[in-house]
Amino acid sequence: xxxxxxxxxxxxxxxxxxxxxxxxxxxxxxxxxxxxxxxxxxxxxxxxxxxxxxxxxxxxxxxxxxxxxxxxxxxxxxxxxxxxxxxxxxxxxxxxxxxxxxxxxxxxxxxxxxxxxxxxxxxxxxxxxxxxxxxxxxxxxxxxxxxxxxxxxxxxxxxxxxxxxxxxxxxxxxxxxxxxxxxxxxxxxxxxxxxxxxxxxxxxxxxxxxxxxxxxxxxxxxxxxxxxxxxxxxxxxxxxxxxxxxxxxxxxxxxxxxxxxxxxxxxxxxxxxxxxxxxxxxxxxxxxxxxxxxxxxxxxxxxxxxxxxxxxxxxxxxxxxxxxxxxxxxxxxxxxxxxxxxxxxxxxxxxxxxxxxxxxxxxxxxxxxxxxxxxxxxxxxxxxxxxxxxxxxxxxxxxxxxxxxxxxxxxxxxxxxx
Numbered sequence: 001x002x003x004x005x006x007x008x009x010x011x012x013x014x015x016x017x018x019x020x021x022x023x024x025x026x027x028x029x030x031x032x033x034x035x036x037x038x039x040x041x042x043x044x045x046x047x048x049x050x051x052x053x054x055x056x057x058x059x060x061x062x063x064x065x066x067x068x069x070x071x072x073x074x075x076x077x078x079x080x081x082x083x084x085x086x087x088x089x090x091x092x093x094x095x096x097x098x099x100x101x102x103x104x105x106x107x108x109x110x111x112x113x114x115x116x117x118x119x120x121x122x123x124x125x126x127x128x129x130x131x132x133x134x135x136x137x138x139x140x141x142x143x144x145x146x147x148x149x150x151x152x153x154x155x156x157x158x159x160x161x162x163x164x165x166x167x168x169x170x171x172x173x174x175x176x177x178x179x180x181x182x183x184x185x186x187x188x189x190x191x192x193x194x195x196x197x198x199x200x201x202x203x204x205x206x207x208x209x210x211x212x213x214x215x216x217x218x219x220x221x222x223x224x225x226x227x228x229x230x231x232x233x234x235x236x237x238x239x240x241x242x243x244x245x246x247x248x249x250x251x252x253x254x255x256x257x258x259x260x261x262x263x264x265x266x267x268x269x270x271x272x273x274x275x276x277x278x279x280x281x282x283x284x285x286x287x288x289x290x291x292x293x294x295x296x297x298x299x300x301x302x303x304x305x306x307x308x309x310x311x312x313x314x315x316x317x318x319x320x321x322x323x324x325x326x327x328x329x330x331x332x333x334x335x336x337x338x339x340x341x342x343x344x345x346x347x348x349x350x351x352x353x354x355x356x357x358x359x360x361x362x363x364x365x366x367x368x369x370x371x372x373x374x375x376x377x378x379x380x381x382x383x384x385x386x387x388x389x390x391x392x393x394x395x396x397x398x399x400x401x402x403x404x405x406x407x408x409x410x411x412x413x414x415x416x417x418x
Contacts, residue, residue, distance in 0.1 A: 073123035073367050075159025080107055084322070084331055084343065085116035085126055086362035092116060092128060092157065095359045097324070097331070097345055103358050110157055116362045117173065118236075120180040123367040125205070126157040127183065131170045154185055156205060164207055169195055173234035173282065177262075178241040181205055184213065189231040189251045198231045200246055200264070213264040217248060230254075234282035234293070237262070243306075245270075245291055247279050255279055257291070259306065270308040280319035285348075286327040294319035294332070301332055303348070314350035320361045323348075325368070331361040 073081045080094035087093065092110040099105045114128040130152050154167040154174055166183060174185035183205050187196045200214035214235075218227045228250065235246040242262055249255035257271040270291075280294035285303075292314075294301045301318040304311045315321070318332040324345075331345050343359035346352060 073159070073365055075124070076109055076161050077123055077126075077159050077365065080109070080365050081123060081367040082325055083107075083365050084359070084362050085109065085119070085365065086343065086360040087114045087116055087128065088360070089113040092126070093359065094365070095343065095356070097329075097364070100345075100354045100356045101358075106359065110161075110163075112151070114155065118175050118363050119365055120176045120205075121178045121366055122180060123365045124159045125176070125180065126363075127174050127176060128155045128157055128163075129153075129171050129174065130155060131188070154183075156183075164205075166203055166205075166207060167196075167210065172231075173236070173246075175236040175244075176205065177237050178239060184235045184237065184244055185210075186231075186233045186235055186246065189233065198229070200232050200235045200244065213244075214246070214260060219250075219254065221254075230256075234279060236282050236284050236291075238284050238306075239286055239288045245282060245284060245306075247282060247293075249274075249279075252277055257282075257293070257304070268308075270304060270306075271311065281321055283321060283323055285323050286325065292321040292323065292330060294321055296335060300335070301330065301350075314348070315346055315353075316350075318344075318346075322361050322363050325364050325366050331364070333361045 073079075077094075083094040083096050085092065085094050090111075091108050091113055093106050093108050095106045096102070109126070110128075112130070114130040117127040117129055119126055153165060153169050154171045156164040156166060158164070167185060167187075170188035170190065172186045172188045174183055176183055181204065182202055184200055184202045186200055187198060189198065196210060197212075198216045199212050201210040202213050203210045214232060216230045216232050218229050220227045230248050231251055233247050233249075233251070235244050237244055243259050244262055244264075245257065245259045247255050248258055253275060255271075255274045255276055256269060257274070259268045259270060260266060274295075276295035276297065278296040280296050282291060282293045284291055284306075288306065290303045290305055290310075292301060292303045296319055299313050299316060301313070301315040301321045302311055303314050315330065315332055317335050319335050320333050322331045324330070328348055329345055330348055330350075331343060333341060334344065341360055343356040343361055345354045345356075
């Protein structure tokens with residue numbers, strides 16, 4: 001008997017169900033489907049783990065940012081980026097312009113009094129004028145005291161707290177060049193025996209011999225039928241360092257606003273023979289398009305285009321203007337008894353005035369104050385910690401495997417039912 005005959009005889013002993021082959025086919029399809037589902041689940045889990053590992057590795061790699069974090073001021077200025085520097089007889093201070101009325105938020109930069117005039121463009125140095133009337137008490141002033149010459153004049157306060165004494169006499173304004181290497185200044189018109197003749201001078205920011213840049217002019221006064229030599233005051237560099245603006249006049253009248261090249265050439269007159277008791281500061285807007293100055297007794301703070309157009313009174317009764325770092329606001333003080341010597345801030349058009357009730361107007365540190373650094377746990381991509389990432393992966397795995405088990409049981413129950 002051959003093998004085939006034996007198999008046929010055995011097959012006749014068992015009764016095959018009509019759908020036996022269909023059940024085998026369904027079982028095969030079910031196994032194939034489960035295999036594919038298991039492979040897909042494994043691929044998803046491996047892909048998720050690979051993504052987490054790669055993004056964590058990529059996130060920990062030092063790489064240049066599209067928008068790098070702006071540098072913060074160094075040394076003693078590290079906490080006052082974007083703040084306003086001001087001074088009095090008791091020291092030099094910085095105040096946060098976003099906290100009006102918060103006297104406790106101010107930071108003392110120096111215990112020696114003075115009047116801050118300008119910051120260097122990198123926020124690492126501060127120009128300070130020290131005059132005897134700022135440093136001395138009222139009793140000392142009544143007795144005619146002047147104070148030692150070593151404490152008067154023009155100083156540079158450095159980020160390490162040291163100072164450089166540039167000029168040993170009072171000045172009527174000073175300004176840093178944008179690269180921080182040069183300072184322009186004007187000797188005070190109030191000096192009885194000045195060491196320097198009136199004019200605009202330039203000096204190296206680390207000290208040296210002043211060099212005359214712009215000489216004063218002579219102006220004829222008809223009511224006195226004679227000519228008088230003028231004085232120059234409040235020189236200020238343009239943001240790009242190519243121009244210097246200043247006033248030419250007699251200190252308390254006949255003011256002429258002028259602009260020259262940085263080397264003193266190519267003089268342009270923007271306003272001629274302007275009446276005012278005193279000019280209170282002259283500052284160039286950060287975008288280089290406007291100048292702002294104060295007229296004491298006559299009106300207040302004005303802005304004017306650098307081409308001489310658009311003279312506008314923006315803050316009535318204001319004085320001592322200083323532009324904010326972005327040029328959108330102006331800090332100032334009010335004229336008059338009871339309001340003078342307190343910080344106020346307005347939009348550049350004079351609106352939305354904030355009164356601080358203390359401090360004073362002064363130059364704004366040009367660098368942006370960085371956000372406080374907060375210690376954080378190691379994080380994976382998307383801000384999730386590694387622990388939470390593993391928890392989520394485990395939960396996903398549990399859900400998928402559970403779903404697979406349920407699906408297999410449902411398939412088995414269906415097969416049994418058949």
